[in-house]
Amino acid sequence: MTARLIDFQDAGEATRWRAINDAVMGGVSRGGLHAEDGVGVFDGETSLENNGGFSSVRRDPEAMDLGQAAGVALRVRGDGREYQLRLYTDQLPRGAAYRASLRTEGDGWQRVELPWHAFEAMFRGRRLPEVPALGASRIIQVGLMIVDRQAGPFRLEVAWLEAL
Template sequence: MVIYDFKKQSDLEDWRVVNDGVMGGLSRGEIIMTESGTAVFQGVLSLENNGGFSSTRTLPRPYNLDDYHGVSLRVRGDGNTYQFRLRLDDRFDGVAYRYSFQTKVDEWMTVEIPFSECVPVFRGRKLSGVAPVAPEKIQQIGFLISDKQAGPFRLEIDWIKARQR
């Protein structure tokens, strides 16, 4: 099932950017549509003022993924490591579940993400004793970069699909 394929501008209406400015950092990020029908999450990471992350995520809404065991992404990156992130509630700053993946410079790749391999985190720190991802409760999806490398980043996203059980 296609969750997002970024073929029309309205596919970006749910997406928002959250940078390290919420903690005083100076990183910049944005998510835009390309003429070829992909989304691009791009910007510049800054380590100044204890910064170093940029993220984009959807507004909260039910995704109804209880019949699925994971997601697939088709992405083209810049060699950086990114995180795909899930949230099970509509809070701005709650527990997230992350799956890290390494991109290859300017090469399309498909990333298969089983929900069972998503790690619960809070503000970047792994949590123990937290229930695993409950697909029926997923409210937000997104991407984050925080690889402690200052400089530009660019992740192009062709589609995000749910993987059938």
């Protein structure tokens, strides 16, 4: 099963993403997502001031029934830093997400495959114990986050996300 779920060749795709940065807890990191030449660019700068250190973007909610998929794949080009793909369902409390980490190589495009078992339930940086495994048929929102405890500029380019 290969189905393109998000494709930044779609001119309106980047307008469906919203930034949520550490300012919500007093931090001063900045970041967001915009389109450049048919690619989504998640970029900005993380700062560890005021106990901050994260930047994230979330796509407008849209149900994605991926119950028949084995996971998701992304085509990305990064800067060598570690990012997270975050999936939101109705299985967890508000603000909690299933996350999987992806380390970028920083020297070209790469395909990253994330099987469902790579995702763990998290809330505010803490693993949630005793929660159900990710229900792929219940995904309602997708997000990207950088929270690697490093200060400095970041840039992650995303061409697409598809079902495996």
